[in-house]
Amino acid sequence: AQTVTQSQPEMSVQEAETVTLSCTYDTSESDYYLFWYKQPPSRQMILVIRQEAYKQQNATENRFSVNFQKAAKSFSLKISDSQLGDAAMYFCAYTNDYKLSFGAGTTVTVRA
Amino acid sequence: DTGVSQDPRHKITKRGQNVTFRCDPISEHNRLYWYRQTLGQGPEFLTYFQNEAQLEKSRLLSDRFSAERPKGSFSTLEIQRTEQGDSAMYLCASSALGQKRYGYTFGSGTRLTVV
Numbered sequence: 001a002q003t004v005t006q007s008q009p010e011m012s013v014q015e016a017e018t019v020t021l022s023c024t025y026d027t028s029e030s031d032y033y034l035f036w037y038k039q040p041p042s043r044q045m046i047l048v049i050r051q052e053a054y055k056q057q058n059a060t061e062n063r064f065s066v067n068f069q070k071a072a073k074s075f076s077l078k079i080s081d082s083q084l085g086d087a088a089m090y091f092c093a094y095t096n097d098y099k100l101s102f103g104a105g106t107t108v109t110v111r112a
Numbered sequence: 113d114t115g116v117s118q119d120p121r122h123k124i125t126k127r128g129q130n131v132t133f134r135c136d137p138i139s140e141h142n143r144l145y146w147y148r149q150t151l152g153q154g155p156e157f158l159t160y161f162q163n164e165a166q167l168e169k170s171r172l173l174s175d176r177f178s179a180e181r182p183k184g185s186f187s188t189l190e191i192q193r194t195e196q197g198d199s200a201m202y203l204c205a206s207s208a209l210g211q212k213r214y215g216y217t218f219g220s221g222t223r224l225t226v227v
Contacts, residue, residue, distance in 0.1 A: 004154075006154075033212060033213050033215070035215045037215075037218075043220065044220045044221075045155075045203070045218040046218070047214075047215050047216075047217075050213065050214070050215060052213055091154050091155075093154075093215070095212055095215075096212075097212065098143060098145075098160060098162075098207075098212060099145075099157055099160065099168070100145075100155075100157070100205075100215065100216060101157070102154030102155050102156075103154050104152075104153055104154050105152070105153070105154050
């Protein structure tokens with residue numbers, strides 16, 4: 001079974017600054033997909049960014065970017081120019097078929 | 113299409129009672145998933161359907177749990193003889209076959225509290 005590890009239970013960032021969330025995963029597959037999901041308090045989980053393992057180029061979506069290191073099985077998320085609306089729990093997730101496996105999450109707090 | 117809908121949003125029940133949750137996926141999605149999320153944790157896979165067929169069930173899904181998707185559209189998750197340990201957020205998600213690269217679309221969840 002694939003495992004996803006997020007080693008930072010909580011991260012705090014000053015508004016307009018940058019924060020990086022770490023994620024590692026364990027797999028024997030070569031073709032898979034990685035995701036970061038955002039879950040605001042009492043609200044729906046939404047997809048932030050995704051990465052296809054066969055692509056070497058790191059994905060970017062506006063202020064969100066990833067650092068994908070396939071050999072190290074590492075998939076970190078960088079949030080630039082943090083905004084108050086970025087405060088949420090962030091989950092790293094993996095799939096190589098139909099089932100998503102999630103990490104335990106990192107709670108991001110944004111200080112005004 | 114308004115996305116994935118779950119009903120109810122919140123449910124408080126007494127221990128030993130039965131509860132049923134409903135999920136309406138995105139209409140063109142033929143895959144539907146149920147996950148359970150306890151406080152401060154990531155979602156854990158419970159079961160998934162492709163059209164009306166239930167293709168996998170996690171060992172987390174005890175015999176008190178049953179899920180159906182009778183016509184390949186909406187799904188229900190029933191918990192019989194609820195226990196306090198069943199208190200959690202139950203998330204439904206859907207995806208289209210062959211679209212795993214896009215991940216899932218999640219509903220807002222049903223928060224169950226067993227008292």
